[in-house]
Amino acid sequence: MKDIIELRRVWPYIKKYKGQFFIGIAMILLVVITAGLEPFILGLAITEIGENIVDIVQGVPGASMNYSYIFKIMLIYGLRGALNMLGRYFSTFFISGVVQKSMFDLRNDISNKMNRLPVSYFDSHKLGDILSRVTSDVESVSNFLTQTFSPTIMGILQIIFSLIMIVLIHPQVLIIVLTMMILALVFSRLIIQWGQPVWKEQTQALGSLFALSQEHLSGFTEMKVYNQEEESLNQFKDMNARLTKAAATASFRSGLVTPVTRFTADMAYVVVALISGRQVIKGTVTLGNLQALVQYVNQINQSINQMSEMSGAMQNAGAASARVFELLDQEEEDFSNETQQLPKKVKGEVVFDHVQFGYSTDNILMNDINFKVNPGDTVAIVGPTGAGKTTLINLILRFYEILDGKILIDQVDISEVSRQNLREHIGLVLQEAWLFQDTIAENIRFGDKEATKEEIINA
Known part of the structure; x- marks a missing residue:
């Protein structure tokens, strides 16, 4: 769980755009409310239609279908659907925009950090592992925030709204739903704790594979000269096998969350349906409310299942976030004593x-x-x-x-x-010449951006 908590350190980057962020959250809330009202609105229509049919069948004088009322309900239902669609569009628009801007700032901070790190850091860390932190680990955090964050917030709010509606309609079944939720959360937490070390191992294995690939590509000529192709391939196979094993184990462990939570939710679904069904027969609960209750339990079920399915992405993002901020937490070069400058024209002693x-x-x-x-x-x-x-x-x-x-x-x-x-x-002048992917002139000018064309030619 410690690595997952590291995700909270992304908040300062998001907070810079809190205006857009909270508009996105407001749109998510609109989606939750409009989706949560669906069972209740349908319940009103079902109750009215059911009562009209019973009156007609029983031959009640003047009995007929109340189309005016049903039409109003359907109109409200359609308006609800339109608002839900708009809420989903704008929530994605604002949240995705904030996430991408935040990741832009995070990447810039990483780049600035690397310029302030001492050379000793790069000597003691493999280049491929550093590249993995800067690229794939940041991308894992970005993907989580873009694809998983909004559905997670939506799921939590959906559960809260559904619980409120259940209390308003039939508070007696609340204890059943809460028991189901507690069991699902306890089992999920245990499974997540079991799987977290493997997710961390997976990100480390990926970094090691990056490092090995970088070394083999950089030393390709030497590897050919000394006929080390077979040894290189064996090293890659071993590292790839380590990554595959860690990834498979991580996916298996996180995948256990969904069936466990679904089982507890389905049991609650059945019990609520049986209890509420008896109340309908007794006449203490309307048919529409029965439908609404079952739908609200189903919404809670779906939200828990959806969040449990995202647990793998959350664990992966947590492990990746820990590696990214471990880099950002590294001690920088000390500039506190740098109070002097060399003469403009150095003699060279x-x-x-x-x-x-x-x-x-x-x-x-x-x-x-x-x-x-x-x-x-x-x-x-x-x-x-x-x-x-x-x-x-x-x-x-x-x-x-x-x-x-x-x-x-x-x-x-x-x-x-x-x-x-x-x-x-x-x-x-280094022992091994290093050229950037640019013109020869720009490579010569690298040490002095103000160098003239004549100075470059003379060099």
Whole structure:
């Protein structure tokens, strides 16, 4: 249930458009009221027709069909149907609009968050898993809000309205309906709690499959060179089997909710029909009210069944939401000490002054590193793989923070310099060239958006 509760964190995004949202809720309420009045209105017509027929059969003087009354009832019934149709249209229009705007804002927040995350986060998380959170997990939340949220609210309001009408028509059967609802809710909750861990496992397995696919596609050439196609296929099969097993188990467990709730609802349906039928025979309940009672119990039954069928989508969205907000909750780079900037024209003096670095205090990789690079010098850093050559560059760019000592550029401590300002003064050529899907000119201009055409050609 903890993951499902994570869905409440979507509310701040929806709240930005609360005007449209509450109009949508008002339209849902209109749908519920017009749908809820249907059995009652039909009951009036059935009662009138039944009484007219009985009077005619019994030969009551002046007995006939009261077409004027029946016509008025049918006119009201038609108006009710028109309002119901309009309510459904506008509820979908407003709620869907709010959801899409909210998801737009959520995706933007994720994009902004990723720009503020330290490089260490991307080093410690697989790219495919991050992509899964940003794409499929956000889409799962969006689909739930678009396709499931409105019917769930509608179902809850429908149950409340039906209970009110049952109390007004025949309060004695209320205890039967409430017993049915309590049993259905208890069983549903138990099944949902049983299935929630598997839904979480499914979303994690999907993220792992994304990560594996991304790695295989990125390293396709290396995989071919070393004849690892078979090994790659086996890894994918294993991961796919894990996802399939988790998805099948999750679907099975959530699928148990519907038959259990339907059984309890059907039992209540039968009992209410029997009790009310006896009251009709005794003359204490009209035939129209019997029809209305049965229909209201049926509406409650349908609402509970509909919501139980959506439990799988809710659990999936809850697990996906937890993964999305886990990303948004990650600690960002600390900018609190960034009060200085490098000179506009940097000479290029670089000093490592008793630098100590490690990914944690328990794992020191560099200790008491001291050297100085004078302006204009060309320096090669040579060493075996894993010696720390790339790490030195990462420290200068402040992709990681040192544990002790100082790194200075032109006598300025870079720990106090804005990362953006620092990186504007450093040119970096990666071992593997990375090109964006754009023109060559735009790829060259990537580091300086203000670069002129002449500067691009000279580069």
